[in-house]
Amino acid sequence: MRYSLGIDFSTFSIIGRCANTGMLGVAITTSDLCVGSRCPYVAPGVGAASTQAATDPRIGPRLLALMADGRTPEEAVAVIESEDAHVERRQIGAVSVDGRSFARTGARNGPWAGHLALPDHVAMGNGLAGERVVAAMSRTFVEREADSLEERLLSALEAGQEAGGERRDMTPYHSAALLVYGSASFSRVDLRVDEHPTPIVELRRVLELFKPKIDYFALRADDPETALAQGPPPTHC
Numbered sequence: 096m097r098y099s100l101g102i103d104f105s106t107f108s109i110i111g112r113c114a115n116t117g118m119l120g121v122a123i124t125t126s127d128l129c130v131g132s133r134c135p136y137v138a139p140g141v142g143a144a145s146t147q148a149a150t151d152p153r154i155g156p157r158l159l160a161l162m163a164d165g166r167t168p169e170e171a172v173a174v175i176e177s178e179d180a181h182v183e184r185r186q187i188g189a190v191s192v193d194g195r196s197f198a199r200t201g202a203r204n205g206p207w208a209g210h211l212a213l214p215d216h217v218a219m220g221n222g223l224a225g226e227r228v229v230a231a232m233s234r235t236f237v238e239r240e241a242d243s244l245e246e247r248l249l250s251a252l253e254a255g256q257e258a259g260g261e262r263r264d265m266t267p268y269h270s271a272a273l274l275v276y277g278s279a280s281f282s283r284v285d286l287r288v289d290e291h292p293t294p295i296v297e298l299r300r301v302l303e304l305f306k307p308k309i310d311y312f313a314l315r316a317d318d319p320e321t322a323l324a325q326g327p328p329p330t331h332c
Contacts, residue, residue: 105205105261106147107220108134109232109251110190113244114215117192118283119143120275122248124295126222126261131272131287138163139276142191148204148221149184158189168197186210188217207262213237218251224259231258245275245284245309249295249302256295271298281316283309 108123121135121143136155137143142162146154154175161171168189176182176199188198188210198210198217209226210219211233218232235254239247252271271294275284286301288294307328315322 105220105222106130106134106186107218107223107228107232107252107255107260108145108147108188109216109218109236109248109255110135110143110145110188110196111216111236111244111248111251112143112190112192112194113247114194116244116277118244118275118277119190119192120244120248120273120284121145122252122271122273122298123147124252124256124271124298126269128269129287129289130270131274131285131289135272135274137274137276137282139278139280140192142168142189143274143276144187144189145217145219146185146187147219148186148201148208149181151179151181151185154179154185154187158187162189162191167191167195169195172197172199186219186221188212188219190215190217218255220255222262224262227258228255228260231255245273245302245306248275249273249299252295253299269294271295273298273302277313279313279316283313 104126106125110121119137133150133152134147138159144155144158158171183201183203185201190196194215196212196217198212204221207223208221216236218229231254232251236251270289272287277283288297291297
């Protein structure tokens with residue numbers, strides 16, 4: 096596929112921490128391909144981040160390494176700002192394991208672009224229908240506090256879509272992703288929709304299939320004899 100000069104894309108995301116469990120995660124959708132391979136990053140016990148707009152996949156790991164060394168999300172983003180000559184083309188957000196958050200929307204992001212950085216979460220996006228998109232994501236994340244983190248994140252992403260999502264003149268959505276870590280070094284949830292006309296709807300369908308198996312897969316890693324004896328829970332379509 097050749098992209099003509101000036102073509103615009105749209106992305107929005109929610110980065111979150113569960114204060115009760117310490118879980119960290121990101122839910123994101125974009126109008127280009129394979130967003131889950133380029134934008135969301137989590138380091139258990141450290142923090143979660145999303146780097147989007149004119150994406151540089153090196154920024155996410157760099158942010159988390161800075162946070163692992165003791166920097167706050169704001170301090171880590173400041174280092175990225177000092178290092179990246181193209182930072183005004185980026186949109187960067189991070190949440191630490193203790194619930195601190197920070198985001199930066201570069202001045203050269205396509206309108207509407209912006210963010211909300213509040214305790215335990217960042218909601219942000221570019222090429223959106225308006226500020227109401229990130230406000231809806233933030234509000235839903237807070238209101239769904241009793242739910243699992245993966246449910247809160249995806250519900251927030253759905254709320255952003257329902258609030259208007261991308262601008263109508265933008266390239267249609269293609270991909271979405273949901274990434275959640277608990278205390279283990281491997282992910283609790285890592286789901287990706289890489290090419291679909293309604294990727295958030297498809298991501299919801301896949302999560303509902305996967306939910307009964309989340310604890311089973313974790314048990315299979317720690318206690319395979321018990322897990323195999325019990326067998327996997329049924330999948331409900």
